[in-house]
Amino acid sequence: EAQxxxxxxYLITVTGKKLTVTCSQNMNHEYMSWYRQDPGLGxxxxxxxxxxxxTDKGDVPEGYKVSRKExxxxxxxxxxxxxxxxxxxxxxxSATGAVLGYTFGSGTRLxxx
Amino acid sequence: xxxxEQDPGPLSVPEGAIVSLNCTYSNxxxxxxxxxxxxxxxxxxxxxxxYSSGNKEDGRFTAQVDKSSKYISLFIRDSQPSDSxxxxxxxxxxxxxxxxxxxxxxxxxxx
Numbered sequence: 001e002a003q004x005x006x007x008x009x010y011l012i013t014v015t016g017k018k019l020t021v022t023c024s025q026n027m028n029h030e031y032m033s034w035y036r037q038d039p040g041l042g043x044x045x046x047x048x049x050x051x052x053x054x055t056d057k058g059d060v061p062e063g064y065k066v067s068r069k070e071x072x073x074x075x076x077x078x079x080x081x082x083x084x085x086x087x088x089x090x091x092x093x094s095a096t097g098a099v100l101g102y103t104f105g106s107g108t109r110l111x112x113x
Numbered sequence: 114x115x116x117x118e119q120d121p122g123p124l125s126v127p128e129g130a131i132v133s134l135n136c137t138y139s140n141x142x143x144x145x146x147x148x149x150x151x152x153x154x155x156x157x158x159x160x161x162x163x164y165s166s167g168n169k170e171d172g173r174f175t176a177q178v179d180k181s182s183k184y185i186s187l188f189i190r191d192s193q194p195s196d197s198x199x200x201x202x203x204x205x206x207x208x209x210x211x212x213x214x215x216x217x218x219x220x221x222x223x224x
Contacts, residue, residue, distance in 0.1 A: 004156075035214075040121075042216035043157070043201065058211065090156050101147050101203075102212070104156030 002027045004105035006091050012111045013081055021076045021108050023091030031094040032074040033058070033102065034066065036087040043090070049074055081112040116140055119202055119215030128224050132189040136202035136215045139183065143204040143213075146178050148187045151199045151217065160200075161187070192222045 004025045013019055025032065033048040035058075045058030049068040063085055065077040074093075078085060088109050092102035119136045126132055134148075145164055149157035161176045163169045169176045175188040185204075189196055202215040 040216060042117075042119075043203075043212075043214040045211060048211070092156070101149070101159035101162055102157075104158065106156050107154075 002103070004091055004093050004103050006089075006105035006108050008108060009106065010109045012113065014113055015082055016080050019078050019081060019110075021078075021089060021091075021110070023074045023076065023105060024072050025074075025091075025093040025103070026072065027093060027095070027103065028071065029093035029095050029103075030071070031096070031102075032068065033092045033094075034064070034074070034076050035090045035092065036060065037090060037107075038087050046076070046089075081110075083112050086110060086112050116213040117202060117204060117215045119218055121216055121218060123219040123221060125221045125223060126192055128192060128194060128222055130192050130222070132192050132196070132220060132222075134187040134189075134200050134202075134218050134220070136185050136204075137183055138185070138204055138213075140204075140206070140213075141180070141183065142206050144207060145205040146176070146185050147203040147205075147212075148174075148176055149201040149203060149214075151201060153198075157201055194222045194224050197221045 007022045034046040035043045037043050044060045047066040049055045091105040094102045117138045147162040148160045150160045151157040166178045166180045173190045177186040199217040199219045201217045203212045
């Protein structure tokens with residue numbers, strides 16, 4: 001089944017403790033992206049990648065890092081999480097970027113206390 | 114001013130009604146327009162996409178783009194309880210990778 005898999009689905013952590021949210025897609029898509037979704041603010045892009053070793057900032061990159069060493073994986077790293085990073089995070093992938101839209105994962109609910 | 118504005122609702126309609134969901138935008142350079150549907154506790158899924166102005170129909174769904182008014186719409190005919198979800202509009206400047214999403218409209222279809 002074609003899908004984007006994120007792990008974990010739920011995570012509660014403390015301020016300052018480094019964490020990684022993994023994302024993997026099995027569709028051989030070139031484009032991958034991370035979004036966060038907050039009430040009243042909608043989906044905002046954090047980082048995106050157009051291919052292996054090619055990444056760029058989205059609208060809200062502060063406090064996040066990404067890497068794209070393999071085509072299928074695009075982990076999101078929070079080096080020192082803070083409470084304002086409490087959010088619902090989505091990874092997404094696409095074969096063609098904007099034209100055919102993205103396939104989204106099921107989300108990771110992160111709470112930073 | 115946000116790039117994309119969408120009324121959050123909530124919108125509640127009886128089964129069988131015609132539903133109209135709308136977004137306005139400020140950037141006249143947007144060329145690709147999409148509608149996503151998001152069920153509770155799930156990621157958004159692409160419902161429809163259009164390029165530039167005009168209408169596109171897919172079953173009970175019709176997407177409409179009016180670039181002169183910077184206004185897009187999604188119409189749902191014969192709405193069903195299974196259509197109950199949050200609907201997000203999204204736009205892009207080109208075939209690249211940066212999307213701009215609306216905040217979503219919550220729709221409930223009552224049996």
